[in-house]
Amino acid sequence: MGVENDGGERDGDANIYRISGALTITRAASTQREIDAAPDPLTIDLTEVDKIDTVGAWLVHRAVRDRDAKIVGASTGTSKLLDQVADADHPTRVYPEERSGPVRVIAEIGEATVDAGKTVVGLLGFLGAVLIGFASIVRRPKKFRLNAVVQRFDLVGVRALGIIGLMTFLIGVVIGQQGAVQLQQFGAEVYTINLIGRITVRELATLMTAIMVAGRSGSAFAAQLGTMKITEEIDAMRTIGVSPVEALIVPRILAAVVMMPLLSFYAMIMSLLGGGIYVWIDLGIPPLTYIQRLQEVVPLSDLWVGLIKAPVFGFIIALAGCFQGMLVEGNSEEVGIRTTAAVVQAIFLVIVLDAVFAVFFSQVGWI
Amino acid sequence: MSEEPIITIRGLSNSFGEQVIHKDLDLDVRRGEILGVVGGSGTGKSVLMRSIIGLQTPDAGEIEVLGENMIGRDELAAKNIRRRWGILFQNGALFSTLTVAENVEVPIREYFPFIKPPLLDEIAGYKIAMSGLPPDAGPKFPSELSGGMRKRAGLARALSLDPELLFLDEPTAGLDPIGAAAFDELIVNLKQRLELTVFLITHDLDTLHAICDRVAVLSDKKVVAVGTIEELLALDHPWIQEYFNGPRGRAASAGLKKERRGA
Numbered sequence: 001m002g003v004e005n006d007g008g009e010r011d012g013d014a015n016i017y018r019i020s021g022a023l024t025i026t027r028a029a030s031t032q033r034e035i036d037a038a039p040d041p042l043t044i045d046l047t048e049v050d051k052i053d054t055v056g057a058w059l060v061h062r063a064v065r066d067r068d069a070k071i072v073g074a075s076t077g078t079s080k081l082l083d084q085v086a087d088a089d090h091p092t093r094v095y096p097e098e099r100s101g102p103v104r105v106i107a108e109i110g111e112a113t114v115d116a117g118k119t120v121v122g123l124l125g126f127l128g129a130v131l132i133g134f135a136s137i138v139r140r141p142k143k144f145r146l147n148a149v150v151q152r153f154d155l156v157g158v159r160a161l162g163i164i165g166l167m168t169f170l171i172g173v174v175i176g177q178q179g180a181v182q183l184q185q186f187g188a189e190v191y192t193i194n195l196i197g198r199i200t201v202r203e204l205a206t207l208m209t210a211i212m213v214a215g216r217s218g219s220a221f222a223a224q225l226g227t228m229k230i231t232e233e234i235d236a237m238r239t240i241g242v243s244p245v246e247a248l249i250v251p252r253i254l255a256a257v258v259m260m261p262l263l264s265f266y267a268m269i270m271s272l273l274g275g276g277i278y279v280w281i282d283l284g285i286p287p288l289t290y291i292q293r294l295q296e297v298v299p300l301s302d303l304w305v306g307l308i309k310a311p312v313f314g315f316i317i318a319l320a321g322c323f324q325g326m327l328v329e330g331n332s333e334e335v336g337i338r339t340t341a342a343v344v345q346a347i348f349l350v351i352v353l354d355a356v357f358a359v360f361f362s363q364v365g366w367i
Numbered sequence: 368m369s370e371e372p373i374i375t376i377r378g379l380s381n382s383f384g385e386q387v388i389h390k391d392l393d394l395d396v397r398r399g400e401i402l403g404v405v406g407g408s409g410t411g412k413s414v415l416m417r418s419i420i421g422l423q424t425p426d427a428g429e430i431e432v433l434g435e436n437m438i439g440r441d442e443l444a445a446k447n448i449r450r451r452w453g454i455l456f457q458n459g460a461l462f463s464t465l466t467v468a469e470n471v472e473v474p475i476r477e478y479f480p481f482i483k484p485p486l487l488d489e490i491a492g493y494k495i496a497m498s499g500l501p502p503d504a505g506p507k508f509p510s511e512l513s514g515g516m517r518k519r520a521g522l523a524r525a526l527s528l529d530p531e532l533l534f535l536d537e538p539t540a541g542l543d544p545i546g547a548a549a550f551d552e553l554i555v556n557l558k559q560r561l562e563l564t565v566f567l568i569t570h571d572l573d574t575l576h577a578i579c580d581r582v583a584v585l586s587d588k589k590v591v592a593v594g595t596i597e598e599l600l601a602l603d604h605p606w607i608q609e610y611f612n613g614p615r616g617r618a619a620s621a622g623l624k625k626e627r628r629g630a
Binding site: 093 | 463466468469472475479481482483484486488489490491492493494495496497501502503504505506507508510528529560561
């Protein structure tokens, strides 16, 4: 602290370590090295210390504690500070205890397995609670919260139109471009239309919409409900006698189930539009021909395949989002973890289900 | 207590959009005192603290801390000042991904990278003990602590560099009366041991009576009065009278008198 130090010095056989000037945290590292280097038996002379802080006092204290060093020349203030740090000498661990390597690996596998099992059981239980919530609303339609549902329709559906439209338009363009490049090699570029029509209507429009809804709305559901859990809003609701499942979760799930097919249909149109514009510009196929050709090659069953999947995906996304949101407990860090889990779970389940649907529809002959 | 000011504020003005928080605010904090800052909700107590520590750039005014001008200085120069103060935020503001002991070590690692474990861990250990936490609190994460323990951990981090100046933002808010009294005692104790100057924002009348050397009253966008509670009571300001002579104010001062007679 601006004070000149000449450091410590050793005095012949007596091993006197003299400290002068300011003994503070600024010179803690060097002082520690010097004290450690001084041989036993050690005497520390503090006569010339004009300023000392707790770190300085601690350095002296640990020399006394570990090496039985003698202190000479400490002023009253300094010896008081030395007593105080000695009082506070309760060693603490810095990190939580950790298990050894192999044990830890086994323990982590075990914990992950138990966690996964609990999640599956919890999700099933949550599904049950949601179905009961729906049933009680069907029995007593007065409980249906129209305002909440319409508001969710707006958030999940209408506000997603821009980003989903742009995304699927570009996907249509990309499929058209890639298809054209490959098919041109054997002069079959007209089949680009088959490719665009079938893959977007049957698969990609719904799947991409589901992924976007999971990222936009599934995460929002988890974050909203999680925050409400932390601020005890959900507990307040329960004590007033309002069921959180009926008031919060049913509207969200309903919104996702209703909006997903509408968004998917819109996504199909947008990707066909993107593909159409691409083949018009690059391959010179006029829009009328494009539409005629689409009618010929895309069976109506493709549209049904795409649209039947959509509400199921919507249900899964909203269920995962709400489930993870309701699992939040404790601090705000948990909200982030649960929101991530909601999106990962939703997208994973959507893709698994998509595979199941693909096999199913092929088996029933909608090829 | 010397008369030399450690913080000098002249003509401070702060506003958020249309809303004026401070206008021509003056305040001196003397070296070695515990200055309590009181004021109704929304009078800008926290904004005042944030202006002093440089988290809020004021519209106008001069702020001098430890003899150095705080406004418009570059980061490197500001760092040297930051080393000499400690701040306890309202909710502790502990880093949630680090353990309590690691939290205490953060400022030391930042400013004194040559201090290595085990010395570093020992320093964290005695700081934690000095803040009144049990030794087993060191390896715990902030989420595992109660509100009172989080405040103590925050205090341990604020004290990690042996600061000359300590800022406390409502340290006893949310603590039970026993915990709050213990915290008051801890602050007085640390102040005497470490020769601290304390800038204390509080709503707690018991704290004001028990530990503050002087109290500054924020009202009408400025500091309307600074002085001991007796001096403030002699003033004829309606808010001050209501604050200290309201039912809660009287109870707090009566409690203190009883305590003094008992002692």
